Each structure stands twice: as C-alpha cells, then as structure tokens.
Amino acid sequence: MKLLKEILRALTRPPVTTQYPAKPASLPPSFRGPPDFDDARCIRCFACSSVCPTGACYVQDISDGERTVLIIDYTRCISCGRCVTICPTDALHHTREYSLLASRKTLYTLSSTEVDVRFIRCTECNQPITDVSHIRFIADRLSENLPEEVRDRALEDFKRFSSLCPACRTKLARKLGTSPEKWC
Ligand code: SF4
Numbered sequence: 001m002k003l004l005k006e007i008l009r010a011l012t013r014p015p016v017t018t019q020y021p022a023k024p025a026s027l028p029p030s031f032r033g034p035p036d037f038d039d040a041r042c043i044r045c046f047a048c049s050s051v052c053p054t055g056a057c058y059v060q061d062i063s064d065g066e067r068t069v070l071i072i073d074y075t076r077c078i079s080c081g082r083c084v085t086i087c088p089t090d091a092l093h094h095t096r097e098y099s100l101l102a103s104r105k106t107l108y109t110l111s112s113t114e115v116d117v118r119f120i121r122c123t124e125c126n127q128p129i130t131d132v133s134h135i136r137f138i139a140d141r142l143s144e145n146l147p148e149e150v151r152d153r154a155l156e157d158f159k160r161f162s163s164l165c166p167a168c169r170t171k172l173a174r175k176l177g178t179s180p181e182k183w184c
C-alpha cells in the first residue's frame with residue numbers, strides 16, 4: 001500500500017530532473033565549454049600545448065612532415081581551461097558548447113581544429129626553434145615596454161639570441177661571458 005501511494009505521488013508530481021535534451025540546458029555565466037581558437041591572434045608560442053593535462057592540445061607534423069600544425073582535439077578536451085588561462089594573446093576562449101555527447105552513429109558536434117606553424121630554425125644547427133610570429137610578438141613587447149636608453153641594445157641582443165636554439169644560445173652566451181641562464 002505504501003509503495004502504491006509512492007507511485008501515485010510520483011506520477012502526479014512534475015519531474016524534478018532537468019528536461020535536457022528535450023529543452024536546452026540553462027548554463028551559469030561561468031560555464032566553461034571546450035576552447036574556441038582565433039587563428040589571427042595566435043602567435044604559436046605553444047604554451048597551451050605544454051600545459052594541457054590530457055594531450056588534447058599538441059603540435060604535430062602531418063602530410064609526411066610537410067606541415068607542422070597545432071591541434072586542439074575536442075574529443076580529448078576536458079574543458080579545464082588551462083590553455084585559455086595561459087594563452088598570452090587571448091587566442092583561446094571558452095565556448096558555451098555543452099552538447100558533446102555522441103552516439104556511435106553520430107560524429108562529435110565539434111571536430112578537431114588545426115593551425116599551421118611556420119618554424120624558424122637555428123642559424124647554427126638548423127633545429128626548429130619556434131614560430132616566426134612568436135619572435136615578432138616578443139620583439140614588439142620589448143619595444144613597447146623597455147626604457148628608451150636600453151631598448152636598442154636589448155633588441156640587438158634579442159635579435160642575435162632569438163635566431164639560435166637554446167643549446168646554441170647557451171654556447172654563444174658562454175663565449176661572450178654572459179650567464180647562460182639569462183638566455184635559457
Ligand atoms: S581546456 Fe584543458 S583539456 Fe581542453 S585543450 Fe585546453 S588545456 Fe587541454
């Protein structure tokens with residue numbers, strides 16, 4: 001009898017759960033969906049790939065090594081936001097996408113995104129260093145923020161050292177008698 005009463009009460013009450021997927025979910029303002037990417041703002045510094053805890057964001061050679069791309073794989077992203085937080089140019093921001101579940105027959109709503117990387121190479125040993133837009137970004141920040149009396153000298157030093165990989169940079173710093181740590 002007690003069970004019957006409980007069943008009748010449950011049948012006459014409105015549902016206590018949300019109506020998703022029949023109705024869209026209502027998201028809080030702080031909701032973090034998987035990151036969206038703005039290619040025009042990205043300087044290919046790879047900070048995002050170095051902090052991603054799941055390997056969703058990574059650099060890869062494709063087309064038999066002809067292209068290097070930075071990839072964000074939404075199927076591995078847990079929307080932790082570490083890449084968004086560390087990005088120095090706001091090239092990444094959280095979407096408000098939450099419907100990423102897929103049946104075996106359907107594809108994920110968001111697929112991977114990829115952007116081209118144009119590596120500059122060390123002038124001494126030809127090892128890839130970083131993307132050319134990353135170097136320009138640092139040079140612009142130095143120009144904007146350094147006092148006038150040291151700016152030219154600093155930019156000259158930066159030009160000389162930024163064309164070298166970390167190992168060759170250390171060698172040059174030792175030769176010049178400056179601290180290697182300063183440049184690594
Ligand atoms: S939100 Fe987190 S898991 Fe997703 S790509 Fe960024 S760092 Fe990786």
Ligand code: SF4
Nearest residue numbers: 042043045046048087
């Ligand atoms: S951290 Fe930002 S600027 Fe750097 S590679 Fe990632 S998206 Fe581009």
